[in-house]
Amino acid sequence: MAIKEFFEIPKKFKTWSLALMGVGILAVVLGFFVYGTGDVHHKTRFWASLLHNSVFFLLVANASMFFICATTLAWGGWQMSFRRVPEAISTAVLPLGIVALVVLLAIAWGGHHMTHIYHWTDEAAVEADPILKGKSGFLNLKFFTVWTIATVVLWYVLGQKMRNLSREIDEKGFDSAAEARKYIWKNTVWAALFIVWFSLTVMSTVPWFWLMSIDAHWYSTMYSWYTFASSWVSGISVMALFVVYLKNKGYLELTNDEHLHDIGKLMFAFSVFWTYLWFSQYMLIWYANIPEETVYFNSRITTDHHSGAYTFLFWFQFVINFLGPLLILMRRGSKRNYTTITIMAFVIIFGHWLDFYQMIFASVSPEHVELGWLDFGVAALFVGIIMYATSTALTKHPLISKNHPFIKESIIHHT
């Protein structure tokens, strides 16, 4: 039995990805006419939905490159049998990045007259507000624009370098251990550079800019790491979905239950990690009880003193992001079961999508939860893009990097 090297996109898969994108575009167009042309609240609703989905899915796709770089830095061998999958997913950073750039810059430059998302873009309000004025060294359009563009471009460029490094050995392997070692070192250096940029963006500045600045007065030092944890665990789940799909279609022969088990462990572990950050942020703010901090939770959690519209959503996403993975993925058997992993991956992605939803909407429209066709429709567009970009990338290069120095370790990998 020979190894199937190239992926052919099944018709059904292609249809689905195109259909989802179609639905998404339809939703965006419809949304534009229903909301986008209305008053400023309607426009806010429309643009916030675009912001929510574009930022979430961009971070999720980029998490794949983070996976590659983290395992490269650790000199991991086990992931080699399916490494082309996260590689393919990370190519979606290009289309998603372009969309996100358009959305982010449109919202920021559209200013206060277009939407009420970034309060700090309202010059009159900033003038009258000493706090916002004090922040304007950071929260200003120029810096926002430059940094946002640099972020996305460098993610893509450094990611592309990693992908190229991986592909350049497809034709010819290594003659000696020294040559192979040199290759691994080269990979390590580029992976380290990606990680450095990743920490300067995802783990610090970018969530402040794109998301935390929606609540322009509020701040939490944990926010960026929390955002990272959310998108990272979803990113692992997306990877799991594609691996299971390809396995079911008869590809990725070298990947077996042992590899899936380890992906499952990552889903489990980082769900717990997310909860840890969630709890730390929430508990510290609850405990210190300082009004300028607790204001964030007013629309999100109902207490004796006030009711928050997002209470149900807030606890619901907590339950499916924590209790679900904790109890279901704890068992060894469920991490090795295709169906369970698939279901849990969907649950985790959906749960964190909801988490991002409340991070944005509980701030831009704190009074009512309007989760509806627009949000799901726009999400369909992004899901379609990821499916399309990933599957196209998978067809272009062999599914298995057969000359990689660690590929044989991956074959005999066992838990």
Next chain:
Amino acid sequence: MAEKKFVVGSFKEEAVLFDAVKKVRKAGYKLHDVYTPFPIHGLDQAMGLRDTSIHTAGFIYGIFGTTTALSFITWVFTKDWPLNIGGKPHFALPAWIPIMFEFTVLCACVGMVLTFCYICQLAPFVKKHHFHERATDDTFVMAIECTPKTDENEVSSFLNSTGATEINVQQAETGWWLGTYDKDTKPF
């Protein structure tokens, strides 16, 4: 416990040992146990041992810890002696999570280690029969139990054919007894 007779073979290579275990089981001999200086993955399956469920015990101890901690603190702070601490509600769940977590881990770990020691009969001053003094160094030791029908010589030559280096017959106690290793003590 009882004294039994064993044919004991020792091996120097894991690969040889694996094949020997398979052959011994196929030939239908009563494989008492295999003693190794380090854990060998897959040997338990090759010997036909069932998986351990010690982790399930750990889960149960853990759940016990969580519920104990939660119910105890709840009782103390809402029923037995409610206090206003920093204006927090009496049922201040977020503040109790750390202790609930720590107690869960404590119960699970202590419970599991005790369970492990109990089912493996490990404790200070416990003494057992050792078939080979280098079983904890570099030798893999296989003990085959003799039934009344067993012909020791036949088993010995069979073991020899599988690649065992040292073969002998030992009369041994299968259980444990109290004693120290510096002098010989009688079982029970």
Next chain:
Amino acid sequence: MAAFKYESHVREPLVEGKKDYHQVTEDIVRPIESSPSKLWWVGFIISVILLLFGVYSIYREVTYGVGEWNLNKTIGWGWDITNFVWWVGIGHAGTLISAILLLFRQGWRTGVNRAAEAMTIFAVMCAGQFPIWHMGRVWMAFFVLPYPNTRGPLWVNFNSPLLWDVFAISTYFTVSLLFWYSGLIPDLATVRDRAKLKWRKKMYGVLAFGWTGSTKHWQRHESLSLVLAGMSTPLVLSVHTVVSFDFATSVIPGWHTTIFPPYFVAGAIFSGFAMVQTLLLITRKVLKLEEYITLEHIEVMNKVIVLTGSIVGIAYLTELFISWYGQNKFEGWAFMHNRLDLFSPYGWSYYLMMGCNVLSPQIFWFRKMRRNLFVTFFMSILVNIGMWFERFVIIVTSIYRDYLPSSWSTYYTPTIYEIGFYVGTFGLFFTCYFLFSKFFPVIAVAEIKHILKKSGEAYKPANEKVETESTEEFYHQVSHHH
């Protein structure tokens, strides 16, 4: 199926030299069976002297009260709690190496885990001293225990982070001890079965719990280790998290910040690894274990140090940035005037912390530096100086100027007994470590044997055959093998 023993030839061996199983036993158990060297005695005696100085310092503090220390109006926590957090932080590396790296199946951990775990236990013992003796009336220490008492019953305050500490640290100590000891049992049995002297046979016979090496026992032992590792991983995170809560639940500027939990954990791993480096560089030399604790091990740990140092750096900058971004006057003051201002009374300590923890580890981006023993040793000490100052900065610079300028304290310098207490814990730590290295195998014998045929230098040539096969051939061969 016998597991296929193979490792890419790109990887360096983790056990150098021509070793078989017996040789591994010989090399690691030998120091236990021979009498200690002169160097060992010198080190041990110095440690005991330091310990005795610590005991005297505590005697002064207990007899004359906490006034023996220079704590003052606003600085209620000074050296004492700084040392506590510092030691607890160091106590994180052992469990991290054994637990998290076990889950991540990092083979190199086998060379260093035993010593690192022992170090963890001793560090936590040292850490525990500080809050206990800080109580002043130490004979009332049992008040922290929630037992049905005659005081009302007035229970302990379960809402207080200080009580969470009691639970976190005692649980951590217990679990680390269990984890360490359950791993030691098979190795102690190895020592027992080799022992010729009567007392040694008896002592290790008792300590080894009657271990035989039965396959069923190994199977349970493996399962136990995995679950203990799984439980220890969140546990080790929780311990420094709870320590960070001591500060972060308050409303003190400089203390109340939500990033504290993961940032403290990263810092703890950082300083713990540095301490492991310090100890192992000495241990491998003194006990002649260079073939088991190789340059490769040292290089990998240096990578962890540069990684965690940079994570800590991101956290420092995040904190600093948000103190400005938040536009909170008090928070801003704590950072801009008490820390960032080099010429403020403690400004120097902030820059010392930044220099030691964030800047200096960046030297490990270079492979040559990572493999240089002298640089590594120097850095490992520098990092722990930096991490001590991190805690000092957090504690002292946040509280020495409180909301009432009239109570702003004079410059805080510790007394000789405050320093003596700290020095005494070094004595305790090294006394324990010297005894450990004399009486216990400092490297996990069974675990080294487990990876020997995969990562041992003597077995590497056997792997070369695999390298010549194509991936497909290899795959088919392995699948038939099953």
